[in-house]
Amino acid sequence: MTRTRLQTPTVYPAWNLALPRLPPRSRLYRLEPIGVGTPAVESLTGYITRLAAAHSVDTGTLFREELVPLFNRSYLLTPEGKPVPSALVFIKTIHALNGMSRGAAAWVSALETLTRFDHLRYLTLLAWKDVLTLRSLTRTKRAWCPDCFTEQREQRQPVYDALVWTLNCITVCVRHRQRLETLCPQCGKWSALLTGKARAGYCFHCQAWLGSSVEARGDTDDGFSGALMDDVRAATVVGEMLALSPKFPALLARHRFSTLVSEHIAHCTKGNTSAFARFIEVDYLKVKQLKSGMNLPPLDVLVHILQRLGLSPSDFFSGSQAMVDLPDQRDIQPLPKKSKVVGFLQSALTDANRPSTGELAKRIGYKQEGQFRQTCPELCKAITARHKPARSPQSFYRPRLQTDRAIRDALSGALEENPVPSLQTVAERLGYKYAATLKGRCPDLYRSLMMRRRMHLRQKAEQTKRVLEAVLEEDPPPTLRTVRQRLGYTTDTTLKYQHPELCQAIIARHKDFVQAITMKIQPALEGALTEYPPPSVRQVARNVKRSIGKLYRLAPALCRKIAARRLEHLAHRAAQKRAALRCEIKRAVVELHAAGIYPSPARVTRILPASVAYLMRREDSLKLYGEALHELGIGG
């Protein structure tokens, strides 16, 4: 290589290959929750199934691997601290996930950590925590609308489970106006809200597609029943509620509902709670509780109130006035003034009828006397003190189911019976659920029946013991099953419980017996294979004193071999006999022919030795005869 003139070399810069510090990535994919802010919002359980499907793992695997470590609950971990397989099964209240409980909040925060999202709480009802009560809020069994699934699939949108379907009071689909399904059309099972192999749009058990078939759709336009439409309306209201929560969370603060109720009472019925209760068709006591804030309304009650007031959820919670026609204000009795109340009560003290505070309340226009106690408690006490002695005695107890006499008769009758019935039976006959009532009502007869029953049972036990001991002597030893059937029991449990050692002995005895048979049979069969002449299976069976079926069951291949061998031997013998016959026939024919007698079959038969003569009766023997004649050239 020729050396050219070297230029002054330049230095090249150095490159930095180290990676920069990256902000942490979300551990799971950030699937966008569907429908937040609309009535068709996705449920949290549905979201979890979609998340698992996106990662192409089972839902149970996602739960176990990713969520359990975040929860740190001891019952989900093995002693080493790893998650238990099928941990999802241990969460019995999985349906509460979509609700408002602390558990739901924990799940939401765990998922938000994993996906680095922050608005997953709108997939549950957590926003309504301070407005609704938890009672019968969420379903335990999964419900869905098949048409919704089919529609989503056709429009190539992700299939998902809606949050409205997890609510107990929703039974219809608003879009398609049909009832929600709870049972899988293929396997017929219902499922919980989330299982190990859950997938949105498919049955959690058999993985069948839950969408409707094409034919079933589209023919629900005729005859919407009234009840269905009511449910659809209620469901629409709930949908609006769900759409409301992400947008205006401040509207759903604590005690807001009770404040609003009070406002509405004041507006609609001039503060008269019972009139308001009548107006909105809700039980008075319930309204009282809601107004005071003592209880939160269940979802169906809230929906009912909204419907009766004619308000949409957003209107209601922003404080609008009722839109429907208010009841005639003149019909509503205004509440009496305080001063009047006091005067009224004082005058009642001198009333000759000695009324109770309840009656007084009704007279004055209240529904109950609670208001009295608030304003003037001492007066109330005085009134009640006056009233109580004048009251007719009330029985606070529920009337008795049976009279004492009936019970005594039943018990004494039972004592005479044979076999003695149990106390439980007698109680049930009388219509009671438990026998304890009888004990309280009629202790002596109760006790004697109990003793008689015990004695009877003891005798029965003795009897069975004797029977079992007898069975131990039986030969061949029966199975415990036969014994039990003989005695009339349907299961082994009682026998085993009462006489464990005897039962074990019976079982063991039978087992040994079977073993012995097997042990005897096997060598006998094998021996038969080498015997000469080869015996039939029946003979072997006779030798071991068992049935042929038993032999075949125990060693079918061997038996077949023996049988084949026998058949072969018999065929061989038959062939031999035929050959012998042929010889003899030939000999006889020759003899006769030599003697000048025509060898007719009868003559030949007479000459034949006895060992083969009887064979001549057979047709094929005549053939042999014919052949012999032919061979010897004798016509015939």
Place this chain on the structure above:
Amino acid sequence: MIADGSFPPDLLSQPAPARLAYFTALTIAHPMLRDAYEDLRCAIRETAPGSLILVQGPAGVGKTTLLQRVEREINEEMLPELEVDPERVAVVRLEAVAPEAGSFNWKDYFRRLLFALEEPMVERKIAAAAAATAPHNNLTMLASHYAASAKLRYAAEQALHHRRPLAVLVDDAQHLAIISSGRKLLDQLNTIKSIANMTQTTHVLTGTYELLALCNLSGQLSRRSIGIQLTRYRAGNDEERQAFINALWTFQQHLPLNATPDLVTDWDYFYERSIGCIGVLKDWLTRSLAVALRAGGERLTRRELERRALSVAQCAKMLAETIEGERRLTETEEARGALRRNLSLEAETTAAARPTTEQPTPTSRARGRRRVGRRQPVRDQIGVKSA
């Protein structure tokens, strides 16, 4: 600390392992590398998502370094977006591992891809039961011969779809060609191509010239792929020769020794034993440096360097492979002529004067013309447009 121009002075006071580590971590941006990097970044930026980019070059020329640099730069660029979107991954880099026996192991490839994407629960992936699972993003389960890799493949596609990296950088992709029978060679690249297409993610495949065999297998593949070359420096070319010398000089300046050795005067020896590949040169220098540091760290003698050099036989073998690959990539006039003739742009010429090519083809023979209609037994030039 890596400083431009030379090593930091205080490095000399540090212990030997630190000095060795410094030099080992050094990467210099020599012209070929820089150009290839620019080309690659342009290609990634400009091509439609879902394309294939093939980077070819001999062993030791710096392909892995190139990918590392691309990975770093893309991550730097996308930092603001990564802050905002925690789902997204900027770029994925993985190696196509050579199988111990038999065909290329796709299952392993997908698993590495999933780990590189930081996917959880990799061992628990199941096959999605029906294609109807995710019809909205067009990822369907392909009926695959190999069920075990099928579920990992589906999971990998899902992961790429959700994480949306800018590109997937596959190093040592020539291992894809390790299969039992030639019939399935096309399937290998088709797999990559279909994944790239399905997830709309650009794939960059890096490998030696064996990669060429894969991409010329079908016209469709050739159409969708872009080729970039990272070649060695050729001494016959003035510029390249100078570039090699510059690189050698830079290395020389960065050797953390008390006495800076003079390597440039004997540059042709260094060229001879590295065949112009900077990577080979650097490894050689690193080995020698290690020995020198163990001995005391004062100087690097010629003797040490000679002992650590590759043997002539090794260099000859490397060079032969490289030249073969380079030759096949070079576009020649004859190939172009053949292309034009096939396109009917030129008439068939009988006695085509064969112009001189850059590198003499060793297989052309001057024989007497055979019968009319019979082609002369020479190799047809095939080529791939370099970017």
